[in-house]
Amino acid sequence: MQKKNHIIGFFVGCLAVCSLWFTLNLQEYNFSIAILISVICYSIGHLSGCYVFEVIPQTTLICSFLLFVFFTTYFIPPINKYRKELNPNKEEFLKTAPPELVLTTTALGGLRGFLIDMLWLRANKLRDEGKHYEIIQLYDLIGKLEPRLPSIWEFTAWEMSYNIAASTPKKEEKWRWILKGIEQLRNYGIRYNPGSYKLYWQLAFIFFHKAGVNNKEQYGSYFQQQIIKTSNDVLGTRPNLQALVDAPRSYGLLLKHQDIKPLLEKRDYIEKINNRLSQEISLSSVNKVIYEEIKNHKIGLDEDQQKKLLKAYALLQKHWMVKNLHQKFGMSPKKMLAIEKKYLKIDWRLAAAHSLYWAQEGVDIQSRKPDSWMEIEQNKVKVQNMNRLRFNALREIFEYGFPVDFSDDKLICIPNFHVIEPLNELFTELQEIWGENGIVSHEEFLRDVVKTTYVYGRKDIANKYYKRMRKLFKNPEYKKSLQDYVIFEIARKIDFWGRSSELEAYIIGFLKRGYLDLFKNFVDEEGKKRALEFQYFAKLVHAQYVKRHGEVKHLAKPYRHFVETAQKSIKNTLASQNGKQRGQKIWENIRAAYPELIIVK
Known part of the structure; x- marks a missing residue:
């Protein structure tokens, strides 16, 4: 042939x-x-x-x-079907993508692969030479050349938040790189790959591992404080999420809202004030501007007109919050509210709260996968990891749910008891996924609940979950009385763990419990006796705390600091329950009756 x-x-x-x-x-x-x-x-x-x-x-x-x-x-129809199930959504991406991304993903064609290889080689060389700031531009170019490849965003974010951040000496520089890695995922990777659950897990993990209260970083408390400050600048301390859900995000929707009508009489004015507010970087500065405008604007108006004017300015404030929440954090108040409805009230200033938000997003994406995807063993492990991260974030919110003091790179928090029951229900929900490991984790969680609630004076909650432990787990230790068990559990924790943040929480908790006994048993020797017992426990834990964490300069705080922090929290509680003047009066009475328990020399 x-x-x-x-x-x-x-x-x-x-x-x-x-x-x-x-x-x-x-x-x-x-x-x-x-x-x-x-x-x-x-x-x-x-x-x-x-x-x-x-x-x-x-x-x-x-x-x-x-x-x-x-x-x-x-074979094109079945291929397109599988592509749709895997959720790449390339066509939708090109419709909404910025012009520079449309150009790089369509015009360059096969040349993109060659350019990406060259940029990777250049970035590796710059990293070895320690020229970190030049790498940012290269990583940005690589992402724009291949925005639909999640592994690129995953790698570059990890490189910035871990490898480069670890190589820089100053805490400010470390945080700058950690934040850059967070933004790489939050602002770009997830935006261009909304169906990639890996990116959500990575983002949630960086928040939890790098800035969480229990992180092992040398400057971990400083990182957590930066999260609190930036969140506080956008949301304040206690945002009304329902009001933010109803608030317009775009300027066009703002003009159509009925509450803004009092300011529409002067169109140039509302554009001017909105532009001025857009230039402000914190909620406190926005409130200051609005206060000045209201003061000047309400002159000559009757009471009804003033109420409408206040509503209009309140809407401007919420519009600013929603817009910045989306632009700076990539978060939706509607999804935040859904999480609170599922798990109860959360302090959104905590890094663990941000971690929970993105982990919940990842769980929701995984739940929408087809049954065939869920049957693969490797994917079952991914589901376990995502749910484990969600649970760990919730558990940290329980243990350190409300920050009460942060100074000198040290953060002091008190627990959030609202999430105990949702956490306990989550164990039941995830038991089938976790298996034997879930049973062990559940028991450890209940131990912490009993110990922490007892220390903070919530004996009713401690009794409830101690009974549940006795019923679920046949352990001889649980035959002790509640008080004996708590003392035993604290000793066990100190011997085998002894993290500084946990010991600090115990010290404050013991002191608060003693003060609460004084308030409930005013001029009562029995109350004084219990308060002395809790102060004794606090001093014992503080001695162990100094022994473990006081060798490094400024790492351990003096006993006075914890007394002042506990008293500050108690004063706030008294003011919220009895009013400012009445709360102050109660405090002065206790101070006069038991100076040896209140005044620390």
Whole structure:
């Protein structure tokens, strides 16, 4: 046969093998059988191609061409179906993507791969040379050249938040790089790959691991304080999420809102004030501007007009909050409110709260995957990891739910008892996923609940969950009385763990419990006796705290600091329950009656 006949025969044989594999799905066959069938199919196809081309060469070429067209078009619908299930949404992405991304993803074509390789090599060289700030531009270019590849955003964010941040000496520089890694995922990676649950897990993990209260970083408390400050600048301490859900995010919707009508009389004015507010970087400065405007604007208005004016300015404030919440944090007040409805009230200034938000987003994305995806063992592990991160964030919110004092790079928090029951329900929900490990974790969680609630004076909650522990887990330790068990558990924690943040929480908790006994048993020797007992416990834990964490300069705080922090929290509680003046009076009475318990020399 002629040489060209063999070439045609080769292509026809390859086409026959491909057809066989697509038709019979030979991947499920034994490897040796699949190879044998493929060789036979290729031989038949090769000989047939050579013979037919020798007889009618033009017809052979036309038939081969039509066969190739058939197989390429026949499998397009199922391929598109699988692509849609995996959620790449390329077409939707191109509709909403910025112009520079549309250009790089369509105009450059195959040249993108070559450019990306060159940029990676350059970035690795700059990293080895310690030229970190030049790397930002390269990572930005790489992301824009291949924005739909989640692993690029995942790698660059990890590189910034961990490797580069670890190589910088100053805490301010470390935080700058950690924040840059967070923004890489939050502002770009997730925006261009909304269906990639890996990016949500990575973002939630960086928040939890780098800025959480229990992180092991040298400057971990400083990182947590930066999260609190930036969140406070946008949301304040106690945002009304329902009001933010109803507030307009865009300027066009703001103009259509009925509450803004009092300011629409002067169109130039509302544009001017909105532009001025857009330039402010913190909620406190926004409130200051609004206060000045209200003061000048309400002159000559009656009471009804003033109320409408206050509503209009309140709407301007909420509009600023919602817009900045989306722009700076990529978060939706509607989703935040849904999380609070599921788990109760949360302090959104905490890094753990941000971690919970993104972990919950990842859980929601995984839940929308098809059943076939969930049946794969590797994917089951991914679901476990995402839920474990969600649980750990919630647990940290329970243990350190409300920051009461942060100064000198040290953060003091008190627990959030509202999330105990939702956390306990979450264990039941995830028990099937976690298996035996979930049972062990559940018992450890209940131990912490009993110990923490007792220390903070919530004996009712401690009793409730201690009874539940006795019922669920047959442990001889649980035969002790509640008080004996709590003392035993604290000693066990100090001996085997002894984290500084946990010991600090115990010290404050013991002191607060003692003060609460004084308030409930005013001029009562029994109350004084219990208060002295809790102060004794606090001093014992503080001694252990100094022993473990006081060798490094400024790492351990003096006992006076914890007394002042506990008293500050108690004063706030008294003021909220009895009013400022009445609360202050109660405090002065206790101070006069028990100076040895209040005044620390």
